[in-house]
Amino acid sequence: MPDAAFVAQLPVSGQLFIALAAVVALLALAGLGVATARRPLGRPLVYGGALVVTLVAGLSALTAIAAPAAGLVLPLGIPWIGAHLRLDALSAVFLAVINLGGAAASLYGLGYGRHDHAPERVLPFFPAFLAGMNMVLLADDAYSFLLSWEFMSLASWALVVAHDKEAGNVRAGLVYILMASFGTLALMLAFGLLAAGSGGGYAFDAMREAPPVGAFAALVLALAMLGAGSKAGLVPLHVWLPLAHPAAPSHVSALMSGVMTKVAVYGFIRIVFDLSGPPDWWWGIPVLAAGGVAAVIGVLQALLQGDTKRVLAYSTIENIGLIFVGLGLALAFSANGFPAAAALALTAALFHVLNHAAMKSLLFFGAGAVLTATGTRQMDELGGLIHRMPTTSVVMLIGCAAISALPPLNGFASEWLVFQAVLLSPELPAWGLKLMVPAVGALMALAAALAAACFVRLYGIAFLGRPRSPKAAEAREVDGFSRAAMIALAAVCVGAGLLPGFVIDALQPAVGGLVGQTMPAQGSVAWLSIIPVAESRSSYNGLLVFAFTALSALLAAFAIHRFASGAVRRAPPWDCGFPNASPLAQYSAASFAQPIRRVFARGLFAAREKVEMPPPGALTPARFSASARDPAWAFLFLPLTAAVDYVAERANTLQYLTIRQYLGLVFSALVLLLLVLALWT
Amino acid sequence: MAQILVQGTQMLLVLALAPLLTGLVRQAKARLQRRRGASVFQPYRDLARLLRKEVVLAENASWLFRVVPYLVFAATWVAAALVPTFATGLIFSWSADLIAITALIGSARFFLALAGMDVGTSFGGLGSSREVMISSLAEPAMIMIVFSLALVAHSTQLSTIASVMLAGVGLRVSLALALVALLMVAVAENGRIPVDNPSTHLELTMVHEAMVLEYSGRHLALIELAAQLKLLLFLSLVACVFVPWGLAPVGAGVPGMALGLVSYGGKLAVGALLVAVFETSIAKMRVFRVPDFLGAALMLGLLGTLLLFVSGIL
Structure with missing residues (x-):
């Protein structure tokens, strides 16, 4: 041994x-x-x-x-x-x-x-x-x-x-x-x-x-x-993920999306940061590029989906992209002699690993609860669940806000750390990185804004508005175990967002072991702020932001209810004078995404809209359909499978040769091998 | 102690001035269009009247619909209170840097967009869907502007950035790009012409107004006040970063503060006038032209950041 x-x-x-x-x-x-x-x-x-x-x-x-x-x-x-x-x-x-x-x-x-x-x-x-x-x-x-x-x-x-x-x-x-x-x-x-x-x-x-x-x-x-x-789930190897994650039962979807992808991140960190020795200066570049592309493509695809669990699966690709951006920054800093900055970037990535595990599991649980309550995953058959499922709708709102990187929740804290790491990178000496990092920063910002759009859409269509189907109108709140699991995860999202300093401190032994330096201790900073580099540079305090906002809201509520009219009258919706249309006249998942589909998805995703208008007098209904494609399928996997099919088709003729041709084949293979052997030595 | 005083004054000041600023813009626009226009104090009267009225709530509105006005107002107020107006050195400046302020505005928009979808009317959905499209470009552009400023000042703290700008950093190409981008983003964020029209109720062109169509009474008052605060916030931001002169530095005495207040008032008045001139001289664009407009802002911001990455002095 x-x-x-x-x-x-x-x-x-x-x-x-x-x-x-x-x-x-x-x-x-x-x-x-x-x-x-x-x-x-x-x-x-x-x-x-x-x-x-x-x-x-x-x-x-x-x-x-x-x-x-x-x-x-x-x-x-x-x-x-x-x-x-x-x-x-x-x-x-x-x-x-x-x-x-x-x-x-x-x-x-x-x-x-x-x-x-x-x-x-x-x-x-x-x-x-x-x-x-x-x-x-x-x-x-x-x-x-x-x-x-x-x-x-x-x-x-x-x-x-x-x-x-x-x-x-x-x-x-x-x-x-x-x-x-x-x-x-x-x-x-x-x-x-x-x-x-x-x-x-x-x-x-x-x-x-x-x-x-x-x-x-x-x-x-x-x-x-x-x-x-x-x-x-890095692009373009992600194609299995939006198919497989939603197919499993919802608690397993949560495990696959929230947890198993983290095992993959672990495998990458173990091999690249731990086993491969000191990184070269350029190692960060491919990792950053892969992360930035995955973040934007993932969230854009999520915006085009109509199936709740598929939206979440594509959003996983986005978050994995963010994690890889953090890892790429850590590699770039660590290879170019900035261990403190590398520690910041790696901490951000690991923090996001934890955050994404909590919020994506929460969101999949919520999608599972909706599936149990209504029997459907299609957003266009949902609506109005906030009235029928009070607990689920609150925890889902927390999950959606957290994954949209809104302060004071945890998603924002880790994203803020990544931005701080990006802002340290002008010190990097290599030109490739100097040009790469700001571009990836812009992609990240774009992905964050699109994620907010994506989760406004998911929550707004599924939980708000009026029920779009009888199933949604008769939904029931789910059982106590499911609610307990969702509440626990929502508490993690809130807790890690309000007190990020403790999480950062807890991660430092792992960070120190990989890049040789740790971030300054955050637990002892006054008021429980986080100060990643220096106080003059940047600081953030989730707890105070939350306290201020809550206090201002309460103050406003108090002042208004003390001094202003508190009267409420229920009435039909105003809607510019067109009320009481069918619930199907509400914005649907596809129509909500229409502006973004037109702006972002025309080229790469080949998003198309088709209107079939019957001639006047015909009794067939008019139809509208929107379609989009995943570029990885269109440009990589479908051509690949076509090539495999083609080769298999050609090779198939080998099965129908005469005995003479087979013997010839064997003989020529033998000669070829002997030739190779002769030339090799 | 002085810093707490400054912070407290600032919180009340922004709240008190926000309707006046909107009144000023409206008055200036009216004059430019050769109307007499309402008094500059009209927005206060509107708010007071809305507060006195009862709320007419749609039958299927949920609790979220009733909570959102308070959240939107609170998030916007906190954000506005953290942007230096007349003095730097706000005591709570360190609790949220410029990235967090941007994200706070994003939170307000997130909840407002949700509220737009709550009643389940087609106008609400239309407004929300267009709003998130606009913000999906405006927000990254804003982050790029933050990057440019942060790279010049070596800080994302707004108080520190303002102090650095006050000390003078010279003329820089990247800052010029950031200024243009910031103005474009500010126009979009506040729903001003040419991106959106705050005074329209023509269905095809509404964005912000469509989202808040179902609101009335005190809820509407809070949302209007939040919108006014947001306009003030962006003008203060431009003022404190790009025209920081007169801003009272940390530890300034009463004369310094007074000078800061006077100069801030002057900047707001000039800002209001410029907004009015700009809005009067331009036509509203089609919704699907907005992405080009904001895409340009994003590219300008990115260009500024790239310049700073490549050379520290541009």
Whole structure:
């Protein structure tokens, strides 16, 4: 065992044992799920068990962030190498995010799972999926990492095709499994290159000792972007995501969108920041470009969708883009000798990881609640839910405001940090970065503004206005478990927004381990403000902004109700004198997006509007339809599949040759191989 | 202590002056169109009358519809109170920098757009949908302007930016670009001609007015006051960044403050006059021309930022 020396340096800690026990317990729950799925007791047992296990594991991971790294080698996996496990600050941060997200999903599942018509297709895979994600974060050698990664992909694939009778789900599963295999292949090659540098040592410690250099390092970066990026949803490898995430049951959608994409981010950070050695000056450029493009394309696509869960899935692509912008800035700063700025950018990215996990899970839970209450995901069949679902509508409003980066909620805090990092970047010496960073900053600002538009649309169409269908008019508030899970996540969104300083401080051990410097401590700043660089430069205080706004609103309310008329009369809507039209005459999802569709989506997305006007006197109705395309399909994947089909068609003739032609084929292959061999040596 | 006083005065000052500014603009426009126009104090009377009236609420309006006016007013008021008007060194300036102020205005717009969709009328939806289209370009343009200013002043704190500008940074191309972009954004944000017409009720051209069509009574008063505060905010912002002269520096005595107040009043009057002249001399543009207008602002802002990234002195 050549790596024993490295591992022996790391002690085993209690938190590592708890994390390991959590994986075992989750796998056991998966077994239990198989056994009890058809019994009424199965659901509370599996989700309740998963809730307890993930809650314990998440809280224990929180305490592990500041603790020293712990390691362990188990005699599993490849002989002579074994399964290396490690719990350091970075994996602890992600373990906490994943398990707390998992706990919320389990709590939600306790109520939501009741409506599942095929629980035996969900219950065994849900804990297995959680276990897979935990294993990825604990793995400390390439074999365990890839095995866990693939296990996570397969478990989530099974959940995507759980409802295989619904239209489109099987296709979503196919696209997902193809992209997941491609991603794993890219990661496998990346690890191969990393291991080559260390003479074939597959443990991460060995890779750290001998990082790749030059072109190999560049190749590792590219492969990590392909492998982790395809799982996270970077454009153009995102095509599976808006198909697969909505197809799964809603609590699993929340896990996939809010949590699994974060495992992909972890994989990228682990490979690029930790294993690949010191970055080159230009590494930030492709990461920044990918992030900026994903942010804008993701949110524009979200604006064009009519399905609530698909809107959320595309919005995930936007947020992953923002996270990668933060990571790209961190790489650029760190490579060019600005560790303090790199710490700021990396903190912003990790903060957004946490924020997005909370708000996207919340929003998917809300979409699931709407689905339960009305039986539809189509925005054009919803409306007026604020009257029928009081709790869901409040927490969804918080989620929508948070993801639109409105102060004083958490989305704004992390976005503000990214902007502060952008403002530090004129100091970067490289011209490529000098031109790149402001452009990416503009893309980010555009994405943030479009996100606000997107969530005004989602909330306004689904929850406000008048019901557009009888189903929406008869909606009922969902069960207590679902509401509790949503309230808990909304509290996280508010809490992290009001007191960002504590979150930033908690992330610093992980940041320091990766870029060699930490941000100044925020917890001790007066009034709980956050001051990322220096007080003269910038500061922000979510708590005070909230207090001022609340105080002013209360003051205004008090003054008005004290001195002005408090009379209210209910009357039909005014609407410029055209009231009482059919609810279908309200703005719909497509019509709300029309101005933005016309302004932004004409070119790349080929957004088209078609009006079919029957001739006068004809009895057929007039029709209006709007269409748009995903450029990744149009320019990359459809041509690719067409090429594969073409080649397969040509190769098909090889199956109908005569025996003479086959022998000729074999002979010429033999000659060719011998020739290659002769020329090679 | 003095700083608390300055902050408190500022909060009340912006609230008190906002309707007057709107009255001034209206009066100046009327004179330019050879009308006599209403008194400059007319907006106060309008507000008082709206406050006395009962609220006529649409039958299916939700709680959100009734809460939004207070939220919009509060967010705009807080934002306006954080922009230095007559003195820098506001005590709470550090609680929200210029990015946060921009985002606060964005919050107000987010909620107003939601309120527009609450009653479920087609005009409300039309207004909201156009408003978010306009803001999806105006907001990034504003962020680019913030970037330009922040790169010159090495700070996003508005008080610090104002102090740096007061000390003088010389003529810079990037700042000129930022000024033009800021004026364009200000026109769009406040729904002024040529982007929107605050005094129209012609269906096809409304944006802001369509969103608030269902509001009445005290709710409408709050929304009108918020709109007036927003106009004041943007004029103050332009004044404190690009014409900071007369602004009382930190620790200035009573004479300095008085000078600051007088010069602020003068700047507002000139600003109101310029707005009126501009609005009178230009026609409103079609809705789908607005993106070109704001796209130009975005590009100017980006160009200014790029210049600063490439060379620190331009």
